[in-house]
Amino acid sequence: MxxxxxxxxxxxxxxxxxxxxxxxxxxxxxxxxxxxxxxxxxxxxxxxxxxxxxxxxxxxxxxxxxxxxxxxxxxxxxxxxxxxxxxxxxxxxxxxxxxxxxxxxxxxxxxxxxxxxxxxxxxxxxxxxxxxxxxxxxxxxxxxxxxxxxxxxxxxxxxxxANCALTQVLFGLEEVDLSYGETVVIQGGGGLGQNAIAVANEFGAETILVEGVEERIERARDFGVDHVVDFREYDTVEARADRVAELTDGRGADIGVEVAGVPEAFAEGPHLLRNGARYLEIGNITPGHTTEFDPALLTRKNIQVTPTMHYDPWYLGKGLDFLSRTVERYPYAELxxxxxxxxxxxxxxxxxxxxxxxxxxxxxxxxx
Structure with a gap:
C-alpha cells in the first residue's frame, strides 16, 4: 500500500x-x-x-x-x-x-x-x-x-x-446448554431472533417466535420457525403465556431467548417458561430503561438467567463455520x-x- x-x-x-x-x-x-x-x-x-x-x-x-x-x-x-x-x-x-x-x-x-x-x-x-x-x-x-x-x-x-448477530446467539444458546428435542421460545424477530431460529433448528430444537410485525413473521417462516405467537392476536402476557403452554404440553418452554431489546420482554419471559427452565438475556443492553418485574417468578420456577454481552472470541470461527455449513438452508441474505x-x-x-x-x-x- x-x-x-x-x-x-x-x-x-x-x-x-x-x-x-x-x-x-x-x-x-x-x-x-x-x-x-x-x-x-x-x-x-x-x-x-x-x-x-x-x-x-x-x-x-x-x-x-x-x-x-x-x-x-x-x-x-x-x-x-x-x-x-x-x-x-x-x-x-x-x-x-x-x-x-x-x-x-x-x-x-x-x-x-x-x-x-x-x-x-x-x-x-x-x-x-x-x-x-x-x-x-x-x-x-x-x-x-x-x-x-x-x-x-x-x-x-x-x-x-457473523461477528455480531449470528455468533452472539450461537454462543448464548451453547451457554444455556440447548440440546436436541428441547423447546425454545424466542422473543423478537429481528436479526438476532432470526439467527436464533436457525441455530435452534440446527440443534434439533422446536422453536416458538413471539412477534407482532408481519414482515418479521413471514421471514421467520422462511427460516423454518415451528410456531408463531402473534401478539396482535395474543395481546396480553397471560394470553401469550397460555398459548406457549398449549404448544408445550402445558409446561412452558425449556429455554427462553430475549432478543426484543425492551425491558417489558424480559419481565414477560418467565411467564413463558417451565419450571427449571433457562433464560438467555441478550437484547436489553441500555441501562436506565426499566419495567416492573416480579422476581418471585424466577425463584418459584427455579429459572436460571444467563445474560451475555460479548462472546468468547474463538466463537467467531465457529460462527463462520456454522454459516458455511447452513448458508443454503436459511435465507440469511434477506436480513x-x-x-x-x-x-x-x-x-x-x-x-x-x-x-x-x-x-x-x-x-x-x-x-x-
Whole structure:
C-alpha cells in the first residue's frame, strides 16, 4: 500500500452528528492487520450510540459489523486465529472487541468479560491508528483482536454480520446448554431472533417466535420457525403465556431467548417458561430503561438467567463455520438491506432507526 494513501471514516461528533473525516492509512504494527472494508452493517448498537443512549460509547468512529479485505500484514502475521494461512487480498471477519489476555477477567479465562474489550473502539480518530471502527474505507485489526478467514461460499452481507448477530446467539444458546428435542421460545424477530431460529433448528430444537410485525413473521417462516405467537392476536402476557403452554404440553418452554431489546420482554419471559427452565438475556443492553418485574417468578420456577454481552472470541470461527455449513438452508441474505455509500451513513442510520430497514449496509466501493 502506498505510504501516502488516505482513507475516510464516519466519526460521531455528537448526538446524531456524523462527520466524514480523512486520515492517512497506517502501517500495521507487528501482529496487526490493515484492512479495507468491503461491507459494514448497521446494527442496533450503532443506533444506540448514534442516538446518545449507549452507556459507554459516544464521540467515536462508528461501526463494528464488517467484512474486510486484508491490505497489509504486520510482521509475524501468517495465519488467522484458527491457523489458516492468511495473505493480502483475503477476506476476513474480525471480532469487534479485544481479549487483551492481561486483565483479571482474561486471567480467569473469562475472555467475553475482558476489561479492555472496547479500549480501541473508543479512541478518537486523531489517535493512531485512526480507523477504530468499521464505518470507513479501512479498519485496523489489533494484535489482540481475533480474526478469521471467511469461507468462500458465504455471501458478503452475511459474512459481515457473523461477528455480531449470528455468533452472539450461537454462543448464548451453547451457554444455556440447548440440546436436541428441547423447546425454545424466542422473543423478537429481528436479526438476532432470526439467527436464533436457525441455530435452534440446527440443534434439533422446536422453536416458538413471539412477534407482532408481519414482515418479521413471514421471514421467520422462511427460516423454518415451528410456531408463531402473534401478539396482535395474543395481546396480553397471560394470553401469550397460555398459548406457549398449549404448544408445550402445558409446561412452558425449556429455554427462553430475549432478543426484543425492551425491558417489558424480559419481565414477560418467565411467564413463558417451565419450571427449571433457562433464560438467555441478550437484547436489553441500555441501562436506565426499566419495567416492573416480579422476581418471585424466577425463584418459584427455579429459572436460571444467563445474560451475555460479548462472546468468547474463538466463537467467531465457529460462527463462520456454522454459516458455511447452513448458508443454503436459511435465507440469511434477506436480513441484509440495501447498500449505502459511506457519505450516506446518516441516511442509513435514519432508515434503520425508523425501521424502514432491518440492517442497511455501508459499501465503500473499493476497486481491487
Amino acid at each position: 502506498p505510504t501516502n494513501a488516505t482513507g475516510r471514516l464516519a466519526y460521531l461528533a455528537g448526538e446524531r452528528e456524523v462527520e466524514i473525516r480523512e486520515y492517512p492509512v497506517p502501517d500495521p504494527e507487528p501482529g496487526a492487520l490493515v484492512t479495507e472494508v468491503v461491507r459494514a452493517n448497521v446494527c442496533g448498537s450503532e443506533l444506540h450510540i448514534w442516538n446518545g443512549t449507549h452507556p459507554l460509547l459516544d464521540r467515536m468512529v462508528l461501526g463494528h459489523e464488517a467484512l474486510c479485505r486484508v491490505s497489509d500484514l504486520g510482521e509475524g502475521v501468517t495465519t488467522d486465529y484458527d491457523g489458516e494461512p492468511i495473505a493480502e487480498g483475503d477476506l476476513v471477519a474480525p471480532t469487534y472487541f479485544v481479549a487483551c489476555g492481561k486483565c483479571a477477567a482474561c486471567g480467569r479465562g473469562e475472555f467475553r468479560s475482558c476489561e479492555n474489550a472496547l479500549s480501541h473502539w473508543v479512541k478518537h480518530p486523531d489517535e493512531f491508528p485512526h480507523f477504530h471502527g468499521t464505518f470507513g474505507t479501512h479498519y485496523y485489526v489489533h494484535p489482540e483482536q481475533y480474526f478469521y478467514k471467511v469461507p468462500e461460499n458465504i455471501p458478503e452481507g452475511v459474512a459481515a454480520a 441484509i438491506d440495501a447498500g449505502f455509500d459511506l457519505v450516506d451513513v446518516s441516511t442509513a442510520l435514519q432508515k434503520a432507526d425508523d425501521r424502514e430497514m432491518t440492517r442497511p449496509s455501508l459499501v465503500p466501493g473499493h476497486e481491487h
